[in-house]
Amino acid sequence: MPHLTIDEWIKAIEHKAESVRGVAINEATDKDIYYAVSALVTEEMNKNWLQTQERYKEKQCKQVYYLSMEFLVGRLLESNLLNSGLLNECNEALKKLGFNPERVYAQEPDAGLGNGGLGRLAACFLESIASLRYAGHGCGIRYRYGLFEQRIIHGHQVELPDYWLKEEYPWETRKAEESVDIHFGGDIHMFKKNDGSLEFKYENTDKVTAVPYDVPIAGYQNKVVNSLRLWSAESNASDSEMLTSQCSQYYHHLDHKHSIEQISGFLYPDDSMYEGKVLRLKQQYFLVSASLKSIFRQYKKTVRRSLIHLPDKIVIQINDTHPSLAVPELMRILMDEERFGWEDAWQITTKVIAYTNHTTLSEALEKWPEDMVKSLLPRLYMIIQEINERFCKKVWNDHPLLREKIPELAIIADGQVHMARLAIVGSFSVNGVARLHTDILKKKEMKSFYTLFPERFNNKTNGITHRRWLLQVNPELSSLITDVIGPQWIQRPNQLISLLRYSKDSPFLDKVSAVKVHNKVKLAHFIHEKTGIMVDEHSIFDVQIKRLHEYKRQLLNIFHVIHLYNELKDNPKLDITPRTFLFGAKAAPSYHFAKEVIKLINRMASLINNDPAIHDKIKVVFLENYNVSLAEKIIPATDISEQISTASKEASGTGNMKMMMNGALTLGTLDGANIEIKDLVGDKNIFIFGLTADEVLHYYNHGGYVARDIYHTDERVRRILDQLKDGAFGSQEIEFKDIYYHTLYHNDPYFVLRDFDAYIEAHELVEQSYRDQATWMNMSVTNIAYSGKFSSDRTIQEYASEIWKLKRMEK
Known part of the structure; x- marks a missing residue:
């Protein structure tokens, strides 16, 4: 497509308006043209997307997975045109067809995938990773509703639903064949095997299907297209099962299906009540578990080496405390599904996971009621307990001057599971996002952790694309x-x-x-x-x-x-x-x-x-x-x-x-x-x-x-x-x-x-x-x-060379 003349662009848009929207160009609306142009850009990006994946597979290069509860990507059509080198020609073609490019691009809703700086940073990082030709992908949740649509009525804020997915989103590709099952609650049974090792079996769990939707992330005019994988929560009960149910069971199925879909229903559900807190915790585990299972599947498919080599090929960056459950979930998969012992699993985990801290505000350093974690994620709770016990013993034995600080360091303390502490203990890198912020973490807010792990703390000042x-x-x-x-x-x-x-x-x-x-x-x-x-x-x-x-x-x-x-x-x-x-x-x-x-x-x-x-x-x-x-x-x-x-x-x-x-x-x-x-x-x-x-x-x-x-x-x-x-x-x-x-x-x-x-x-x-x-x-x-x-190019270059140890793909 980059070689198309303006006249060829015009013909291509006319053709897509007819084939995608079923309208002649003289009857097309701005929205019709938006979908037509999006289809043209998607075709071009998909070729590069496939080629990029093939190159990563062929080179078996190390890849970063950026786990975040938010990706505030904004509108994508204009930026995709720009990064694909098609913007100027497309603008001229639209004008010749009698359309205002600004109005056409404005037909796209802002994707309701984030709230503020945290999510916008994640979006900037993904663009820079692709533009710098690094192998890196985002992992998030495909919320059906964004934070809320704000209206000001008589001076007051009024919240309306932000149903940004009410119309087709042209940038996503549903990958149902790559769905994974996520388990909540249930009973854990422990068995001792003949070799003395322990085996855990899960029963009576609530099973949720996580369906991935992939969004392409184009680098700037370099033919690199990485992925943002967004997970949607769906019920695994088929329609036929519901149809054959008795009436009472049918309504039970509907309620159950609705509760499952709520997991990817809203960005930041109201957590002022207990039920909202549970939903928020479910979302965090849903993101982490689905993403890790997908990463393992991809690793086994492409690398075909023992998982002991996982740190050579994979790095997982968790964006703030929200994905901190990646630490115990990675341990669970390695031990319960891949049969590693604790020491080997811990060595792998703490070489794979890196943590970005975004705040010194105590209310933003997440913690969850211990009973809630135990009830919702019983096996993870057991692992967190073990991590905490081993960590506290090590502090007691190896750092006698910090013994009195153990209550402030413990992952489980005062009936709460402290997620920032879990992330620090279970990662190989802890970075702040500005020089002052990192200094405050090291000298004040996380001083004791810095005393324990001085080599882990580093600064990566934020950037924008x-x-x-x-x-x-x-x-x-x-x-x-x-x-x-x-x-x-x-x-x-x-x-x-x-x-x-x-x-x-x-x-x-x-x-x-x-x-x-x-x-x-x-x-x-x-x-x-x-x-x-x-x-x-x-x-x-x-x-x-x-x-x-x-x-x-x-x-x-x-x-x-x-x-x-x-x-x-x-x-x-x-x-x-x-x-x-x-x-x-x-x-x-x-x-x-x-x-x-x-x-x-x-x-x-x-x-x-x-x-x-x-x-x-x-x-x-x-x-x-x-x-x-x-x-x-x-x-x-x-x-x-x-x-x-x-x-x-x-x-x-x-x-x-x-x-x-x-x-x-x-x-x-x-x-x-x-x-x-x-x-x-x-x-x-x-x-x-x-x-x-x-x-x-x-x-x-x-x-x-x-x-x-x-x-x-x-x-x-x-x-x-x-x-x-x-x-x-x-x-x-x-x-x-x-x-x-x-x-x-x-x-x-x-x-x-x-x-x-x-x-x-x-x-x-x-x-x-x-x-x-x-x-x-x-x-x-x-x-x-x-x-x-x-520029986030500078920030990503620092992450890639100092934390992730990635190499750029050759041109």
């Missing part, structure tokens, strides 16, 4: 970059550093500025279409788009907006550069405080946007249902990237990298990858404020911070909080009392008030800097130039 987040989403800027430094940066993103030569070149800076304004005009039109709000494309687009969580401090952002509004109400002639504050965020359905913050943002938007007294000097926009596709519209238009988490709380961040790569300037704390951005671009090209991680941790450990002291001494803070309490922003006097009381009487746990003054000062510096557009554009281009360091 620059091909999607610059080349695809910002083609005009990408074209400008290519014009001045050549196209090599697309495959070697570090070459973006050559842009420094042009950081003071006025004609080039003017062109970059024009692209930014063009992107802001497009976003302004989108905002007006979606919300009815008119925004000024010449205002500063100040953007915070991420999950709504207290530590990410959207509250600090909206407090600053309220402060600005108060200033303008006091002095309508105040000379400020117009600002557009853009928010995009989902709050977990049961996260009351986060929902209150969303309500406050929307209340302020309604109040400010309709107040003629401030002369449109500030606007506030909350764009509902934030997802990958929305991010692709917002990021190229961003001037200020808000990365204002409480220092020490954000492991890395990747939104900061995406916006930096598109020329936005970071306004942030010394947290996560912000530190590494600052170290690269220098203090003059970033806006840093607030407490450091050490200062935050000192307050947590030693006290000394009293939020009410700031309330009593800073009249700006007192005014904002009193307005929340006194109903100044609405008719209900106590509407935002929860925010008021949480901030003052729970002592402001994320230091919003403590950092408020520094945040205001940082915004003043932004204001002054933006007024000097020549300097601002120099700062912007400097950020783009250094952003190549944050």
Whole structure:
């Protein structure tokens, strides 16, 4: 297909519209054309997909399997066209046929396979693995429903089902012949064999069939296509069995079938109740067991060597704690099915599994009730007990100075199974995702484990695929970059550093500025279409788009907006550069405080946007249902990237990298990858404020911070909080009392008030800097130039050489 002319493309699209959708081109809708083009791209990718698999089999190269509960891949048609080298010709053909390519690509739903940065990182990693010609695949769950579709009604978040699979998904291939059975519950019987070894038999288990759906992951114009395998939970009861059942049994079968399908039904089921927790644990084991069984099958089929050599050919990277059950499940398969003894099985397991930690937040370091694990996964519970007992004995015998720490190290403690501890003990590598984050793990959060296993801990700062987040989403800027430094940066993103030569070149800076304004005009039109709000494309687009969580401090952002509004109400002639504050965020359905913050943002938007007294000097926009596709519209238009988490709380961040790569300037704390951005671009090209991680941790450990002291001494803070309490922003006097009381009487746990003054000062510096557009554009281009360091190509190269020990496939 790459050699097709535009006219041949047109004929191919016309043919596919007829054969795939049954419509003539003059009657085809955008959706018909989407499916027609998808079919054309699939044909091209399938050839390369098959050839890639054959090459891996022939070379018997080592392969990585990336296990993750999330893969936030977004829409795939445009990126598949780009990576297959077909995008420009396809765009031209669509235009000649009278179709708008953007509208055609927008027919694809965002795949509901993830929630936030964790899932988007996994998607970026898969693209980079393929683009760098490594043998690597993703393993996840094929959720029928995504997190939820967010609607804002009267300022409140309302959750609707995100049934993203209601229409055919053209990128997946069902592989029913490669299904595997997963077992839950049941009874375990232990027998001693003649040779003295133990044998385990399982009875009365609940059996679930895991059916794989494979999605191709194309490397950038290199004919490498790897796989994302997504597992769907299905009942193994046939329709004929149900038809011959008695009525009561029939309804029992239906209930049972429904309970099984729930396993792959929802991304992140509500786990505030016991039943939800059980379902979540089922999902995690379902992913792990199905993936390991598939890996073993593939190994035996292609390698045909003893499983003692498994670490030479396979590495399993678990993305956060969710797939930690890979450790005991791998042990179970090796011992119970492959008849290895404990020592050999443990040696294999701890050479195969590597663990990425993504958080220092205690609530995100998963743990499960011991009884729940024992009931749902009885054999795995036995293995976890044995791992724990052996590990604790080893600590006691070999590390007497750590004996008192054993309760903090034990995998089973206080009636809970601690998944991060299990992952650390059962892996050969433990990596953090930014330099600061890894340091905190080693020196504080996991200090005792680091003392035990110093060689396991390492840092792999996160990255993003620059091909999607610059080349695809910002083609005009990408074209400008290519014009001045050549196209090599697309495959070697570090070459973006050559842009420094042009950081003071006025004609080039003017062109970059024009692209930014063009992107802001497009976003302004989108905002007006979606919300009815008119925004000024010449205002500063100040953007915070991420999950709504207290530590990410959207509250600090909206407090600053309220402060600005108060200033303008006091002095309508105040000379400020117009600002557009853009928010995009989902709050977990049961996260009351986060929902209150969303309500406050929307209340302020309604109040400010309709107040003629401030002369449109500030606007506030909350764009509902934030997802990958929305991010692709917002990021190229961003001037200020808000990365204002409480220092020490954000492991890395990747939104900061995406916006930096598109020329936005970071306004942030010394947290996560912000530190590494600052170290690269220098203090003059970033806006840093607030407490450091050490200062935050000192307050947590030693006290000394009293939020009410700031309330009593800073009249700006007192005014904002009193307005929340006194109903100044609405008719209900106590509407935002929860925010008021949480901030003052729970002592402001994320230091919003403590950092408020520094945040205001940082915004003043932004204001002054933006007024000097020549300097601002120099700062912007400097950020783009250094952003190549944050390509996921660099991250994956580090994983591949330092952890996975993979070799690239030859061209």
